Amino acid sequence: MIDVVLNIVLLLFLLTMAVSILFIRHLMAMAMLFGLYSLLTAALFLVLDAPDVAFTEAAVGTGISTVLMLATLAITGIHKEKRPKIHLPALLLCTLVGGLLVVISLDLPPLGDEQSPALQGVAKHYLEKGKEETGVPNVVTAVLASYRGFDTLGEVAVIFTGGVCVLMLLGHWRQKPSVKVKNKIRITSR
Amino acid sequence: MESVLDLVLGHFNYWAVIALLMIGLYGIIARQNLLKKLACLSIFQTGVFLLFISWGYRHDATVPILAEGFSRYANPLPQVLMLTAIVVGVATLAVGYALIVRIHKAYGSIEEDAILEKDQQEQE
């Protein structure tokens, strides 16, 4: 029972955070709220029995992501958002997609259902044979590193790509001052 | 009455997450501030992560780390998928932030409509 209550309360907190991130105009404060938001998400992951995901979300979402956002704010030095307008088409679209999702969700097996196909499928094999076949008691690790190790290689490639892209965008290139001035003119004159 | 309560309790997670998704989607489309767009994109992605983890949840079960005295474990596969997806999401966000820094350097603003206006003026 405790987990259900925790689940609902945390979700409500999360919704409050999301709404306030949407509406707050002070960007620095938004970054703080964003950190809180992912902290709550991580706690929620834990309540939903996913400690590894909670671990990652806490490190990556709360830590890196928030710090990156703060760093962006610190570099740009912009702290206020302009007053936003209500966007009717977007509102309409969201209602539509949300309605569609709610309709689909009624067909989904309820939370924690034993009979859901997801639990009967591949996952069952992982839980029953995982330790025997890979020798790792943490099934998530076993699947991540062995059964679906190629995804993890892809993940590494994604990080690498992201790093290369950020370097390409921000790396401080050795440029003599005169060249830099020329570059600036080139960038702004078109 | 009983069944309605069951339905609500069993699907509350999904609905809350759907609400999160829609808040994110609205922000992505409607907000002009690029940083806010990215934050909303992140909310949207986190919503999807929560959705997956909810699908992997199992009543009266424990975390999928095999141990003595436990026999029911949560579904590990969605967790594995989300581990990958979280990292992918952050890599994308990092590139997005880098782009914002560059855009700010080039235009002096991070409001989309202001930037477009500057481009318009330049063309005329």
Place this chain on the structure above:
Amino acid sequence: MLMSLHLAVLPILLPMIGAPLAALLGRSSWAWWITLIISIGQLLCFVAMLPVVLGGQPLDYSMGGWAIPWGIAYRVDALSLFMGLLIAAIAVLTCVYAKHSLRTDVDHEKLPYAYCCMQLCVMGLLGMVLTADIFNLFVFLEISSLATYGLVSLGKDRRALLAAFRYLVTGTLGATLFLIGVGLAYTATGTLNLEDMAQKFATSPHQRTIQGAFAFIFAGLVLKIAIFPLHLWLPTVYRFAPSAVAVLLAATATKVALYVLVRCQFGLFGQAISASHYLAELLLVGGVLAMLYCSYLALKEDDFKGLLAYSSLAHLGYMLGGMGLLSAKGLSASLMQLFAHTLAKGGLFMLAGIMVLSAGTSKISQLTGLAGRSPLLFLALVICGLSLVGVPGTVGFVGKWQLLDAALTQGRFGLVLAILASSLMALAYVWKILETAYSNPQSNMQLTVKPGWLMPLSMWSLTLGCLYFGFFSQWPWQLAQHAATVLWGSS
């Protein structure tokens, strides 16, 4: 023998070595050579797989030796091979083209990183084509998208930055929608392998979930492919990206997303959703609207690259129309159209890059006198342009003819009319360019920078490809038919 066992995964592994090397060595010429060698290696892999796959037996590869539903599997069938060959070939040509083109667009220090990103982009695309696991597909989708965001942002113009940012937001939104679809499909079946999933769909009690899954996968891919009306991000991206990147994007990226759509719609969800013909109507209507509206936009556009971008959007409409016919014939016509469009549009974007480089502008109105200044360039423009319109003797004609034939046999006269109308508009906008280029030979248009010989070389190979496959179209047409029947048999 050992090599041939691992052929299916080699095109992915090669850039995993090549990309870090290119970035780390730090010399742009070395990076270029590495990229060239890797992409040629990829192409050779696909060529080596050709006889095996055409023998009728798809090539299977299980990652880490895990049996099919437990681990990640790769599968090369005729459709994957068709796409893989096309992408690898374009990647080689783009690499040849990029040597000179990127150097003029991108700061010298960034070049190795740019080549690294090109390799990663092609790796992602090939991974999407080869994999038989739907989540793995998502991962590779993200790799290729991330690499493209970086590449697009390299454009000289500062507007490239905003274009890249919008592309990033739209692309990530699309990928996340796709991910929701993957999750829904997973909850309905409990597996991630494409084939296993398709089988389990048939017996699953959660039919509404499956339809929802398809809806989200469809929506995500539509954003990625940039199908009208969700196309707004595409023209600016194509306009402001460096020329070589625009070639790569126009010729491969959206096509691969289209491939994924074809794969999901016919291979994966085939039975679950083909009962509803609403989808077919949706595709047809969307295709027709895209053809007409985007051709109209192309007519109005004054920027060469922008015009080509809108024309690409219109041509996506043809492919959607062919898919909407829901027949093997229609699908193979779509694939043929895809092949033809890749050749013609790749050639034209390369030409646009040369033009921008040597004339310093991409405005159509300033192309006056091109025919007098550079007759060869003009000739290539004529050939690719005619292929785009679909004049007999070019590969564009073969694609359009098959599509018309398929539409006629199924009595879809609306589609036929739309194709004809759109082709007429294509003729009009190609004519607009040609007329400008031919007029006023005494103009003072100046070709200041010589484009070297590598850029024209790759452009001419695509241009001659347009002609060659226009006369000898059996080879791609048979492969396309093969691919379509493979998919049709499995659904």
Place this chain on the structure above:
Amino acid sequence: MLLIVVIALILLTLALALARALLGPSLFDRILAVNMAGTKSVLLIALFAAWSGRMDLLDIALLYSLLNFLAVVAALRLIERGKHFAYLDKEEQ
């Protein structure tokens, strides 16, 4: 029973911290609120570990407390340095 009462109380204080983060008014209030919410979630995790009998979750509680500290320090440092944080702006000077 005790567990339930404690969890309820912690949720209450978490809500208070969130309210402070939402209301502000100054940036430092918010940072403090984030720090406090972080501490609360560490406690929550520890309690959850006790309730479910999986003591391995305590590792995560430890990681949280570490991250919480680091994130707040990083945030404060970035705010302190403000616009002069990165080389990009040094170039412009």
